[in-house]
Amino acid sequence: MARTPSFDREAVVRAARTLFWTVGYESASIPDLEAATGLSRSSIYNAFGSKRGLFDAAVQSYLDEIVRPRLRPLSGEVVDPDAIIAYLQGLRDAFGTLTSMPASHGCLLVNAAGAPIAHDQKVAQVISDYRAELHDAFARGVDAHTPDLDAAERERRVTAITSSVVAAFALARIDPAEAARGIASAIELVARSA
Secondary structure, three states, X not given: OOOOOOOOHHHHHHHXXXXXXXXXXXXXXXXXXXXXXXXXXXHHHHHHOOHHHHHHHHHXXXXXXXXXXXXXXXXXXXXXXXXXHHXXXXXXXXXXXXXXXXXXXXXXXXXXXXXXXXXXXXXXXXXXXXXXHHHXXXXXXXXXXXXXXXHHHHHHHHHHHHXXXXXXXXXXXXXXXXXXXXXXXXXXXXXXXX
């Protein structure tokens, strides 16, 4: 009879998520993961199959617990006209708080996009889907904020906002103030009238 795991799976995944977010997939060694999670190597492999299985669980946790709750006001049935501005202001403020994970470590998925793990087809698809999810949420926010934009201008703004957010996450690790300025420009773009 298989033994039931005697650990809190969500807590383990969150601890691994923080390590992967901080140092990246390639630099997170098994001993580092053991120290972060409190699990032995054999327990990690028994529970997640591999380091990669733990990374996949950490990415899913990142999407479910970090990304999607922040996007929820932009993806609900009804989107408040100021939801896109509130999202961007919250992100700008996070970059202004140097102890926040976004300011000190950017975005787990944007970081992964610039690392060797992004050559894995499954990881590349998750990153592509994440960008599409941001784009769709921002499109709903722009539609609610400026419903009379023509389709071409709407798409230009949504693409610019999405690109600004991704670029800000890429810059945050080295210059969070510049990342915040990029988001401030996105706020100005949203606030501009048709």
